[in-house]
Amino acid sequence: xxxxxxxxxxxxxFARSLSVPKSNHLDEWGSPPTYNGYQGGDLAGVAERxxxxxxxxxxxxxxxxxxxxxSNHRYHTHDYEKVDPMLGGDAALRRLIDCAHARxxxxxxxxxxxxxxxxFFQFHDxxxxxxxxxxxxxxxxxxxxxxxxxxxxxxxxxxxWNLPAxxxxxxxxxxxxxxxxxxxxxxxxxxxxxxxxxVANEIDDDGFWRAFRQRVRQAxxxxxxxxEVWTDSEHWLQGDMWDAVMNYQFTRAxxxxxxxxxxxxxxxxxxxxxxxxxxxxxxxxxxxxxxHGLYAPEVTAVMLNLLGSHxxxxxxxxxxGDFSALRLASLFQMxxxxxxxxxxxxxxxxxxxxxxxxxxxxxxxxTDSWDVDLLRYFQRLTSLRTSRKALRRGSxxxxxxxxxxxxxxxxxxxxxxxxxxxxxxxxxxLDLPVHDQAADGVELTDPWSHxxxxxxxxxxxxxxxxxxxxxxLATRLNS
Amino acid sequence: xxxxxxxxxxxxxFARSLSVPKSNHLDEWGSPPTYNGYQGGDLAGVAERxxxxxxxxxxxxxxxxxxxxxSNHRYHTHDYEKVDPMLGGDAALRRLIDCAHARxxxxxxxxxxxxxxxxFFQFHDxxxxxxxxxxxxxxxxxxxxxxxxxxxxxxxxxxxWNLPAxxxxxxxxxxxxxxxxxxxxxxxxxxxxxxxxxVANEIDDDGFWRAFRQRVRQAxxxxxxxxEVWTDSEHWLQGDMWDAVMNYQFTRAxxxxxxxxxxxxxxxxxxxxxxxxxxxxxxxxxxxxxxHGLYAPEVTAVMLNLLGSHxxxxxxxxxxGDFSALRLASLFQMxxxxxxxxxxxxxxxxxxxxxxxxxxxxxxxxTDSWDVDLLRYFQRLTSLRTSRKALRRGSxxxxxxxxxxxxxxxxxxxxxxxxxxxxxxxxxxLDLPVHDQAADGVELTDPWSHxxxxxxxxxxxxxxxxxxxxxxLATRLNS
Numbered sequence: 001x002x003x004x005x006x007x008x009x010x011x012x013x014f015a016r017s018l019s020v021p022k023s024n025h026l027d028e029w030g031s032p033p034t035y036n037g038y039q040g041g042d043l044a045g046v047a048e049r050x051x052x053x054x055x056x057x058x059x060x061x062x063x064x065x066x067x068x069x070x071s072n073h074r075y076h077t078h079d080y081e082k083v084d085p086m087l088g089g090d091a092a093l094r095r096l097i098d099c100a101h102a103r104x105x106x107x108x109x110x111x112x113x114x115x116x117x118x119x120f121f122q123f124h125d126x127x128x129x130x131x132x133x134x135x136x137x138x139x140x141x142x143x144x145x146x147x148x149x150x151x152x153x154x155x156x157x158x159x160x161w162n163l164p165a166x167x168x169x170x171x172x173x174x175x176x177x178x179x180x181x182x183x184x185x186x187x188x189x190x191x192x193x194x195x196x197x198x199v200a201n202e203i204d205d206d207g208f209w210r211a212f213r214q215r216v217r218q219a220x221x222x223x224x225x226x227x228e229v230w231t232d233s234e235h236w237l238q239g240d241m242w243d244a245v246m247n248y249q250f251t252r253a254x255x256x257x258x259x260x261x262x263x264x265x266x267x268x269x270x271x272x273x274x275x276x277x278x279x280x281x282x283x284x285x286x287x288x289x290x291x292h293g294l295y296a297p298e299v300t301a302v303m304l305n306l307l308g309s310h311x312x313x314x315x316x317x318x319x320x321g322d323f324s325a326l327r328l329a330s331l332f333q334m335x336x337x338x339x340x341x342x343x344x345x346x347x348x349x350x351x352x353x354x355x356x357x358x359x360x361x362x363x364x365x366x367t368d369s370w371d372v373d374l375l376r377y378f379q380r381l382t383s384l385r386t387s388r389k390a391l392r393r394g395s396x397x398x399x400x401x402x403x404x405x406x407x408x409x410x411x412x413x414x415x416x417x418x419x420x421x422x423x424x425x426x427x428x429x430l431d432l433p434v435h436d437q438a439a440d441g442v443e444l445t446d447p448w449s450h451x452x453x454x455x456x457x458x459x460x461x462x463x464x465x466x467x468x469x470x471x472x473l474a475t476r477l478n479s
Numbered sequence: 480x481x482x483x484x485x486x487x488x489x490x491x492x493f494a495r496s497l498s499v500p501k502s503n504h505l506d507e508w509g510s511p512p513t514y515n516g517y518q519g520g521d522l523a524g525v526a527e528r529x530x531x532x533x534x535x536x537x538x539x540x541x542x543x544x545x546x547x548x549x550s551n552h553r554y555h556t557h558d559y560e561k562v563d564p565m566l567g568g569d570a571a572l573r574r575l576i577d578c579a580h581a582r583x584x585x586x587x588x589x590x591x592x593x594x595x596x597x598x599f600f601q602f603h604d605x606x607x608x609x610x611x612x613x614x615x616x617x618x619x620x621x622x623x624x625x626x627x628x629x630x631x632x633x634x635x636x637x638x639x640w641n642l643p644a645x646x647x648x649x650x651x652x653x654x655x656x657x658x659x660x661x662x663x664x665x666x667x668x669x670x671x672x673x674x675x676x677x678v679a680n681e682i683d684d685d686g687f688w689r690a691f692r693q694r695v696r697q698a699x700x701x702x703x704x705x706x707e708v709w710t711d712s713e714h715w716l717q718g719d720m721w722d723a724v725m726n727y728q729f730t731r732a733x734x735x736x737x738x739x740x741x742x743x744x745x746x747x748x749x750x751x752x753x754x755x756x757x758x759x760x761x762x763x764x765x766x767x768x769x770x771h772g773l774y775a776p777e778v779t780a781v782m783l784n785l786l787g788s789h790x791x792x793x794x795x796x797x798x799x800g801d802f803s804a805l806r807l808a809s810l811f812q813m814x815x816x817x818x819x820x821x822x823x824x825x826x827x828x829x830x831x832x833x834x835x836x837x838x839x840x841x842x843x844x845x846t847d848s849w850d851v852d853l854l855r856y857f858q859r860l861t862s863l864r865t866s867r868k869a870l871r872r873g874s875x876x877x878x879x880x881x882x883x884x885x886x887x888x889x890x891x892x893x894x895x896x897x898x899x900x901x902x903x904x905x906x907x908x909l910d911l912p913v914h915d916q917a918a919d920g921v922e923l924t925d926p927w928s929h930x931x932x933x934x935x936x937x938x939x940x941x942x943x944x945x946x947x948x949x950x951x952l953a954t955r956l957n958s
Contacts, residue, residue, distance in 0.1 A: 023613040036611035070604040124598035125549040132515035134502040
């Protein structure tokens with residue numbers, strides 16, 4: 001995954017294929033998203049759009065859940081052993097994986113292993129049979145009958161956030177462990193390339209996660225295991241449990257610096273990113289350097305670096321529609337160590353606040369709404385990352401951090417990429433020290449404008465940084 | 480199915496295999512059955528007992544439902560596309576079918592297509608999403624939210640017997656029809672030999688049943704389709720829908736004559752057989768002749784003739800433990816046209832009244848409780864039927880019916896089997912007219928005692944019939 005660029009897809013909202021029979025009771029594609037309504041995206045639709053993703057420059061797709069679920073986000077798993085029929089069922093996933101692999105793209109699925117849903121078979125058995133159920137030890141029940149559908153009472157069983165819809169698995173039960181491990185292996189054997197693990201820190205059982213890693217890696221030694229944790233995650237990233245986490249610490253730093261005081265506070269407060277205060281370049285550098293030192297290099301190299309997800313307002317909406325914030329942050333994301341992840345639609349300028357607004361339908365039906373300049377910009381960024389091994393495998397160093405201006409460098413052998421951000425609203429002039437990156441006389445050029453700058457006495461002198469802009473200067477590629 | 484002898488198995492209670500991992504929360508095998516408790520029988524257990532069934536002389540097994548269900552009887556289908564994990568899952572059914580077919584035995588499954596369960600995915604989606612569900616048209620809902628788990632209110636959706644646990648499918652919905660038909664075909668393609676259709680008359684849609692027959696027969700031209708209907712069923716047995724029905728009219732006649740006034744009324748009243756008054760031989764003959772004339776011969780030849788099922792008290796328990804009633808009725812069943820069906824355990828003398836008592840665990844663990852004489856008797860009956868083509872394919876004729884004594888004959892070419900019943904409690908003497916069955920001078924012998932009787936002037940004279948006994952007299956087999 002050191003070379004991965006992810007694209008995160010919310011399957012109900014990315015693309016619909018005519019090949020998948022659909023219900024008559026769907027919301028219209030592109031209508032304002034609701035908490036419970038389906039718009040009918042499917043995996044065959046994704047397979048049909050893989051060329052778009054290839055052209056965007058991504059080489060890995062991370063899907064929010066795809067298994068049979070009575071919720072449009074599919075986090076309420078009804079059956080872990082079936083792709084949802086509305087998504088096209090197992091056959092559609094088969095085709096998607098095959099088409100993706102044929103293009104060198106990897107597919108990562110979302111595993112919701114902390115809790116099931118009220119409709120999940122073994123929980124349903126307790127709901128139906130009470131203390132006569134054969135599956136009593138699968139969940140922690142305090143009383144019978146279960147009050148799973150009582151509008152006024154808290155659930156009389158352990159549930160995620162005390163939500164009756166989401167009964168928490170009893171991970172101490174051998175049958176539960178074996179079931180979840182078998183699910184993990186089943187889909188790896190089916191052909192997926194890794195698991196994103198929903199609220200993974202809430203399964204407080206290192207033995208389970210070690211067994212998980214062992215079984216998954218046995219089935220596919222290259223499988224990627226990325227946990228959802230919103231805070232520091234050293235505990236799980238020692239090499240015996242997961243490979244990486246969803247890097248929301250990275251997101252926080254980007255919000256603080258690239259959005260700064262432009263942030264839409266009401267939206268920020270509704271995310272688990274909150275609190276995030278605005279930060280200047282120095283504080284940003286501190287956050288990033290801390291984060292960069294937090295994990296072993298092989299972990300940092302595969303962290304899932306994201307600017308947003310189905311669980312946050314879209315980055316540009318957090319920035320009250322300021323696309324410069326998204327451009328700057330994306331440039332940072334694509335030039336920083338780790339696996340960048342683009343939340344579907346960010347690249348064409350989709351906006352949307354807190355769930356459900358951040359889960360709009362991708363406007364294939366309304367291409368005139370696309371921000372084509374932004375899309376080209378994203379394509380340039382992914383192309384830069386893909387063509388520059390230093391951006392994927394090189395060292396990372398902060399070169400400058402003061403006021404509004406931050407600069408860092410990536411270096412692998414003679415290949416050097418320097419990136420400079422001016423997050424402020426006025427033009428800045430800068431002399432940038434690069435003596436530990438390249439020798440005097442080396443020319444660094446902007447890969448797009450081809451404007452060059454010569455290193456002189458360890459410095460690039462006289463850089464002029466337009467307001468809210470990023471600059472890339474790189475050694476010439478040996479081609 | 481003209482040569483079939485069925486054995487009906489209630490999978491939770493027939494046999495447990497050590498090869499299937501089991502929950503810690505099962506009732507003990509052989510403990511008094513309860514409405515909700517599981518005893519943990521499985522299909523691997525059945526596969527391991529197929530030699531017992533072969534030795535018993537059966538060549539077809541009809542299973543009450545095996546699909547994933549949160550009920551020990553599995554009529555509350557949670558997933559039509561999965562064999563219940565407690566039964567060993569799809570793999571166990573695979574093995575069972577393969578082992579059965581290797582012994583020339585057929586496997587018929589129970590399809591519950593009239594209604595689903597509360598946990599069934601598309602119903603659960605309505606439960607979770609209300610009017611935003613994508614599956615609104617799968618069921619008939621009068622109000623949101625569904626009150627599926629409200630203890631005091633009748634369901635606000637159409638349900639079988641108004642039971643909230645059993646939402647009735649909207650068979651008018653194309654997606655529902657296609658789903659149910661695809662399920663029917665899926666398992667036929669998997670290898671089953673037919674479908675028993677639960678409460679089939681309640682799916683009031685001939686077009687559906689015609690399509691069902693067409694799709695199932697396309698997948699397997701020999702597949703057997705037998706509906707559950709407790710009354711006259713001409714409507715569905717014209718050749719375009721089903722092949723046969725569960726012949727509870729046959730059961731009623733047998734209860735009336737062979738049990739007669741011995742019947743345990745409180746048990747009878749709890750069955751859907753009720754009312755059944757006691758009948759002498761003449762009235763029995765009338766019932767049977769009416770029944771025999773009700774359907775086309777090719778239908779009569781494959782009717783599922785049963786003395787009891789999971790839905791009735793066991794026959795011997797209806798008879799207050801009078802095993803002579805079971806022996807007489809079984810002799811009639813095994814010598815009458817149609818496919819006899821033995822309810823598991825009847826052959827070793829298991830007793831049990833109304834559900835759940837009639838669903839006891841087969842006592843493999845307590846063989847000293849078996850009525851071995853009865854078992855031998857059943858083996859003799861199946862052997863008689865199997866060795867005598869006249870009993871399977873021959874004509875049927877009532878020879879005598881008066882007082883307590885009833886006699887019938889089956890004839891195919893020169894092969895004749897005469898069966899005489901004395902349902903009374905005193906010895907009877909009888910001269911039996913058989914002139915239309917065999918010529919004078921032909922010797923008929925009891926196939927077990929080998930005692931003979933010569934036909935003289937069209938009669939068998941001086942038959943002495945012990946109380947509550949049956950007599951078989953047959954032409955010598957050309958061997």
